[in-house]
Amino acid sequence: MKQFYIQAASSEPPIIIGLAADSGCDKSTFMRRLTSVFGGEAAPPKGGNPDSNTLISDMTTVVCLDDYHSLDRTGRKEKGVTALHPHANDFDLMYEQVKAIKEGRAIEKPIYNHGTGCLDPPERVDPSKIFVIEGLHPMFDARVWELLDLSISLDISDDVKFAWKIQRDMVKRGHSLEGIKASIASRKRDFDAYIGKDPQKQHADVVIQVLPTELIPGDNEGKILRVRMIMKEGVPNFEHVYLFDEGSTISWVPCGRKLTCSYPGIKFAYGPEVYYGHEVSVLEMDGQFNKLEELIYVESHLSNTSSKFYGEITQQMLSHADYPGSKNGTGFFRTIVGLKIREIYESLRLKKAEKKELTKVQAF
Template sequence: MKFTLSFTALTTVAAFAPSAFTPKNAGVPASTSSLNMALKDGQTPVVIGVAADSGCGKSTFMRRLTSIFGGDVVGPLGGGFGNGGWETNTLVSDLTTVICLDDYHSNDRNGRKVSGLTALNPLENNFDLMFEQIKALKDGKTISKPIYNHVNGTLDTPETIEPTPIIIFEGLHPMHDERVRDLLDFTLYLDISDEVKLNWKIQRDMEERGHSLESIMASIEARKPDFDAYIDPQKKDSDVIIEVLPTNLDKEDKKTLNVRCIQKDGVVDFSPCYLFDQGSTIEWTPAPTKLSAPAPGLKMAYRSEQYFGRDCQVVEMDGSFDNLQELVYVESALSNTKTKFYGELTQAMLALADAPGSNNGTGLMQTLAAFAIRDIYEKKTAAAKKVKQETTTSA
C-alpha cells in the first residue's frame, strides 16, 4: 500500500447497480456543481481512505480537508431534499470528491433487521462493487454509485460520480478489503477511545437528545463486538492515526482531551511533522503568557514510538487553549507541517473556528493531516507531470 424508519422493499446494491459504470448522461442524478473539477488529460486521481466509527469526527475532518484545498464547497451533490427531493451523502469542492462508504451497504435498514447483522459486519457491505468503482474512478471513469439514505434507511436511485483530482472514501471499512486498500494512496484512521466515545455520546444523546444512559450504554455495547472485530483492526494498516484519549492532566476531567498524531515512517510521499528537533523526545508546556489555556492546562509532546511493529513519530497535545489566534505560537514550534507560509496552519484553524475541536488537539491534528494530504497530492501530480513530459520528449 502507498502513503457514515420507515422502509420500502428489501433491496440490495446489486439491484440498483447491475453495471458499475454508466455513460455521463444516463438519466441518474448528477452533480449540479459549476466548478471545473474535470481531470486533466492523463491525470490519475489521488485516492485517500479515512476510517472511523460513526460519530467520531469524520465529517469535521472532511470540512477541514476540503477547506485546505480551497474553493467553494458544493454539496451535498445535487442538493439533497431541499433541491430536487433526493438524498445524497457525496460532497464535492474545487478539487475533491468525498464519498461515504455507507453507500455500499448491501441491504437497506429493513434488510439488516432481517439478516440480524449490523452495518459494521463486512457481510452487510458490497466490497466487490466498492473495489470495482474505486478502481474505475482511479482510472478516470465515471461511475453510477448507490445511495444509502440515512433519513429513511433505504437504498435510493444511484447517482453519477465523475472522477476529480482528489477522491476521499470515508466510512467504516476503507481499509478492510485488501483489493480496495491497495488502491489507496494514503490512509488515515480516527481512533477515539472507548471512554471519550462514551462521553461524546452522553453529551450528544443524553444532554441534547434526551436519551437515557441505559439506552446509550446498550447502543455502544451492541456495536462493540463488530467494531472490535472489523473496524478497529484497520488502524494497523493506516499511514496516520489520530488517537483521541482522556486528558492525563486531571483524571476527574471528562471533557478535556489528549490527542496523539501517530505518523508512520517510510510512507511514500509522506514525511512526519515534528516538534522542535526531529528524532528528539520532548515534553513542552507552552508559556502561559503566549498561549493561554483553561484548567487543567496544556502540554505538548513529541517522541518516536513503535506502532504495530512500525517505526512512528508521534506529536501529542493534551489540553485546550482559550484564544485560537495564539495557536501561531505552537505553529512556530512545529516543523514539516507542509504549510506554504508561516501562519497558514493557524489561518486554516481560524477559518473553521466554529467546527468541533477547534480549541484542542483534534482540530490541530486533523488540520496537520489535511496539509499532509495536500502535500501528497502535489507531489504525485508533479511526478506524473514529469513522467508525461519525459514521455512526450522521448517520443
Template sequence: MKFILSIAALSAGSVAAFAPSAFMPKSLSVASSSSLNMALADGVKPIIIGVAADSGCGKSTFMRRLTNIFGGDVVGPLGGGHGTEGGWETNTLVSDLTTVICLDDYHINDRNGRKESGLTALNPIENNFDLMFEQIAALKNGDTIMKPIYNHANGTLDTPEKIEATPIIIFEGLHPMHDDRVRDLLDFTLYLDISDDVKLNWKVQRDMEERGHSLESIMASIEARKPDFDAFIDPQKKDSDMIIEVLPTALDKDDKKTLRVRCIQKEGVSDFSPCYLFDSGSTIEWSPAADKLSSPAPGMKLKYGTEDYMGKPSQVVEMDGNFDNLQELVYIESALSNTKTKYYGELTQAMLSLADAPGSNNGTGLMQTLAAFAIRDLYEKKSAIAAKALNEKAAAKA
C-alpha cells in the same frame, strides 16, 4: 534527548466543543455533482485517500477541514443532506478539487434488511466490497460511476447517483482498509481512533442531548456494536499511514472533558514525511509559556517522540489540553516543523477559518488540520510526478 519545559494553567473548558455532530449540516440544497467537479487533465489520475472511523467519531468535521484547505466555492453536504425542490438525499461531499464518498453507500441491506439479518453495518457481510473495489478502481482510472446511496434519514437504499472523478477522492467510513483489493488502491490512509470514554461522551452529547435518546439506549447501542467494532473496524489501525488518537487528558485524572490527542505518523510511507516538534527524532515534553498561550485548567502539554506502533516505526506529536484564544495557536505553530504548510501562519489561518468547528480549541482540530496539509502535500507531490511523466512521454513522441 529529552526536554521538559515550564507549565501554565487557568480555568475549565466545555464538552460541547468536542461533539462532532455539532458541525454537521442539517439541510442543504445540492447542485448536480458534475457542475461542481473540476475536470481531470488528460492522463492525470486521482489521488485516493481512505479515512476509517466508527460512527460519530468526527469524520464530518475532518472532511470539512480538508475541503477548506483545498478550497472551492461550492461544497455539497456530507453525512446526509436533504435536497429541497427536487433535490435528493446524498452522503457525498463535492468541492472543486475533492470528492468525499461515504462507504455507508455500499451497505448491501437497508435498515429493515439488517434487522432481518440480525447483523450490524459494521459486519463485512453487510457491505458490498466487490462493488466498492470496482467503483474505486474506476474512479482511480478517471472514469465516471453510478454509486449507490444509503439514505440515513429513513434507512433505505436510494437511486444511485452519478460521480465523476476529481483530482482528490476520499472514501470515508467503517471499512476503507478492510478489503485487501480496496486497500491496495489507496494512496494514503488515515484512522480516527477515539477511546471508549471519549466516544461515550460524544455519543451522549449527540444522541441524548440533541436527539432525545435515553442513556440506557445509548449504552445498549454501544455495547451491541462493540464486538463487531473490535473485530472489523479497530484492526484497520494496523494498515493506516496516520492515526489520530483521542484520549482523556493525562493532566488531571478527574477531568472528563479535556482531551489528549496523539497524531501517530508511520515512517516509510511513500511521498510522506512526519511532522515533528522542535527537533526531529528527539523526545520532547513542552508546556507553553502562560504569557504566550493562555490555557484553562488543567493546563497544556505537548509531546513528541518516536515509538513502535503496532510493529511499525512511527513519530508521534501529542497535545493535551485546550487554549482560550485560537489566534495564539501561531505560538504552537512556530514550534512545529514539516507541517506541509506553504507559509508561516497558514496552520493557524486554517484553524481560524473554521473557528466554530468542534475541536478548534484542542488537539482534535490541530491534528486533523495537520493531516489535511499532509494530504495536500501528498497530492501535489504525486501530481508533479504524473506531470513529469506526461511531459517526458510527450517529448519522446515529438
C-alpha cells in the same frame, strides 16, 4: 453484471484518500476542514437526491461508504448483524468503483438513505482531483486499501466516544442514557472485530488517536482531550511533522508569557514509537488553547507541517473557529493532515507531469 463506470478515463485521475472511523467520531468536521484547504464549501450534488451522502467542493469529492451497504436496515435486523459486519457490505462493488475512479472513470454509485434505512437509486459521481472515501471499512478489503494514496484512521477511545455520544444523542437528540448504552453495546463486538482493533488501524498511514486527558486525574467528561497524531515512517510523499528536533523525544509545557493557559494547562510531546509493529513518529497535544490566535506560537516550533506560509495552520483554524475541536488537538491535527493531503496531491501531480514530459522527449 453491475455497471461500475460510465465514461472513459480522464486526463488527470484523482488521488484517493481513505478515512476510517466509527459512527459518532465527527468525520463530517474532518471533511469540512479538509475541503476548506482546497477551497470551496462541500455540498451535496446539485439537483441530485436530497438524501445523497456525497459531498462535492471545488477540488474534492467525499463518498460515504455506507452507500455500499449490501443489506438495508431491515435485512441487517433479520440476519442479526450490524452495519459494521462485512456481510452487510458489498466490497466487490466498492473495489470496482474505487478502481474506476482511480482510473478517471465516472461511476453510478448506490445511495444508502439514512432516513429510511433503504438503498435509493444510484447517483452519478465523477472523478475529482481529491477523492475521499470515508466510513467504516476503507482499509478492510486489501484490494481497496492498496488503491489508497493515503490512509487515515480516527481512533476514538471508548471513554471519549461514550462522552461524545451522550452530548450528541442525549442532549441534542433526546435519547435516553439506557438507549445510548444499548446502542454502543450492540455494536461493540462487530466494532472490535472489524473496525477498532487490528484489522484497519495497522494499515493506516496516519492515526489520530483521541484519549481522555492526563492533565486531570480520573477525568471522563470528554471535554479536555489528549490527542496523538501517529505517523507511520516511510509513507511515500509524506514527511512526518516534528517538534523542535527530529527523532528526539520531547516533552513541552509552553504555558507562560507567549501562550495563555488556564487550568488544567496544555502539554505537547513528540517522539518515536512502535505501533502495530511499524516504526512511527508521534506528535501529541493534551489540553486546549484559551486563545486560538496564540496557536501560531506552537506552529512556529513545528517542522514539516506542509504549510505554504508562516501561520497558515493558525489561519485555517481561526477561519473555522466555530468547528468542533478547534481549541484542542482534534482540530489542530486534522488541519495538518489536510495540508499533508494537499502536499501529496501536488507531489503526485508534479511527478505525473514530469513523467509525461519524459515520455514526450523519449518519443523524439
